[in-house]
Amino acid sequence: MALFRLKNLYLSSLLILFTSCAIPSRYKLAQQRVITATDIQPLVSANNSILYKTQIFLFNKYYTGLLLHKQTDSTTSHLVFVTELGMKMFDIEIKKDSLKMLYCFAPMNKSKITTLLENDMGQILLYPILNKTGKIYVNKKQENNLYTIKENSKRYYYYTEANSNKIAKSIVKGKLFTKQKTVYKFDADNLPESVSLKHKGLLRLKIKLNRISTDKAND
Amino acid sequence: MLKHTLYIIFSIFSISLIAQTNFKPVKDTVLLKEKINTLSKTTNTLESDFTQVKTLSMLSEKITSKGHFCFQKTNLLRWEYSSPYTYIIVINKDKVLIKDDSKLKKYDMNSNKVFKEINDIMISCIDGSILSSNKFKIAYGENDKAYRLELTPLIKGMKESLKKIYMYFDKAVTSVTKLEMIETTDDFTVIDFTNKKVNGAIPAEKFILK
Numbered sequence: 267m268a269l270f271r272l273k274n275l276y277l278s279s280l281l282i283l284f285t286s287c288a289i290p291s292r293y294k295l296a297q298q299r300v301i302t303a304t305d306i307q308p309l310v311s312a313n314n315s316i317l318y319k320t321q322i323f324l325f326n327k328y329y330t331g332l333l334l335h336k337q338t339d340s341t342t343s344h345l346v347f348v349t350e351l352g353m354k355m356f357d358i359e360i361k362k363d364s365l366k367m368l369y370c371f372a373p374m375n376k377s378k379i380t381t382l383l384e385n386d387m388g389q390i391l392l393y394p395i396l397n398k399t400g401k402i403y404v405n406k407k408q409e410n411n412l413y414t415i416k417e418n419s420k421r422y423y424y425y426t427e428a429n430s431n432k433i434a435k436s437i438v439k440g441k442l443f444t445k446q447k448t449v450y451k452f453d454a455d456n457l458p459e460s461v462s463l464k465h466k467g468l469l470r471l472k473i474k475l476n477r478i479s480t481d482k483a484n485d
Numbered sequence: 486m487l488k489h490t491l492y493i494i495f496s497i498f499s500i501s502l503i504a505q506t507n508f509k510p511v512k513d514t515v516l517l518k519e520k521i522n523t524l525s526k527t528t529n530t531l532e533s534d535f536t537q538v539k540t541l542s543m544l545s546e547k548i549t550s551k552g553h554f555c556f557q558k559t560n561l562l563r564w565e566y567s568s569p570y571t572y573i574i575v576i577n578k579d580k581v582l583i584k585d586d587s588k589l590k591k592y593d594m595n596s597n598k599v600f601k602e603i604n605d606i607m608i609s610c611i612d613g614s615i616l617s618s619n620k621f622k623i624a625y626g627e628n629d630k631a632y633r634l635e636l637t638p639l640i641k642g643m644k645e646s647l648k649k650i651y652m653y654f655d656k657a658v659t660s661v662t663k664l665e666m667i668e669t670t671d672d673f674t675v676i677d678f679t680n681k682k683v684n685g686a687i688p689a690e691k692f693i694l695k
Contacts, residue, residue, distance in 0.1 A: 315546065334544070350564070351564065352666065353646070369670055371646055
């Protein structure tokens with residue numbers, strides 16, 4: 267009896283593993299080419315800075331504050347997270363498509379944490395897919411696209427909203443049980459209103475962003 | 486004409502900047518320390534509105550927050566932000582309570598080094614205990630309008646994040662009027678306290694979040 271249960275568990279785990287790796291059957295492969303900003307609208311633009319009310323759950327710690335994205339020159343921008351009390355927690359420099367932690371508050375400044383934050387912030391901003399060669403799948407029924415790319419043993423899936431190039435959700439699958447899901451919501455002005463990221467695996471991280479107008483924070 | 490007007494405006498602006506920054510060393514530091522000690526001993530409660538401006542120097546960006554704060558001896562603190570969004574943080578002895586979007590979170594102060602560090606600095610600045618702290622080297626300055634304490638962190642863990650803290654007192658040393666925290670990255674936070682109420686009654690519920 268115990269052997270039967272173990273066998274069942276093993277088979278169902280394999281089934282889950284195979285089904286979770288597959289592209290949903292309603293999506294049909296259309297082409298393979300470089301994915302550009304026309305396919306998926308970038309989350310941030312060079313012209314405006316964006317401020318988000320931010321909640322970060324990192325292991326068993328909870329941090330809240332403001333996340334600012336600002337372009338400093340034609341190729342460089344920064345992502346800065348500041349607590350409500352004014353303490354800067356991190357400053358990530360984005361040069362072209364590469365993210366580098368310039369500053370991290372001492373208690374958080376551990377290589378595993380800084381790498382995790384660099385990768386997941388890059389994932390939120392869609393850097394793994396934009397300007398890379400990926401596969402484009404089309405769902406004619408729901409009228410949205412799925413863009414996929416495989417890089418460094420990770421598989422990336424980006425789903426757009428129906429009849430739009432705005433990102434609806436992204437899923438990243440890595441080694442073993444590492445999985446990351448990000449859900450995006452846009453407002454009437456086509457600006458990203460909220461972003462929610464959940465990172466499962468050995469390193470656990472949750473990021474929730476809710477946009478606030480920069481005017482409100484600068485008055 | 487325009488050139489002259491611009492010159493006058495620039496001169497006035499420069500004079501006002503110099504007046505703000507021109508602090509000379511205090512001659513009688515013993516007397517100032519006594520005044521600050523008396524202030525911290527006689528201040529049991531403190532309420533104030535505040536405006537907090539965070540300047541991210543490299544990005545030339547300022548983030549302004551506004552709210553109300555309450556302090557009661559010993560170790561009871563409430564920061565209530567009303568702008569750019571509502572957020573309340575209460576420190577009740579060794580507990581940290583945060584109300585955010587009507588969600589309440591409770592933490593043990595000692596379980597989070599970041600909270601503990603920030604709280605220790607804030608409380609010791611407000612209750613004056615920072616003067617007897619061995620965590621800072623203190624220099625005393627004054628101009629005709631204010632006293633300024635320049636605190637330089639001495640201990641590891643704080644030196645990496647904070648370069649200086651400036652505490653400003655009015656000339657009569659009735660309360661802290663302004664706090665400036667300069668980070669090692671040259672970003673800085675300025676908190677201006679206005680509409681202060683010293684030793685007024687503060688309801689106990691202010692330090693309890695449900």
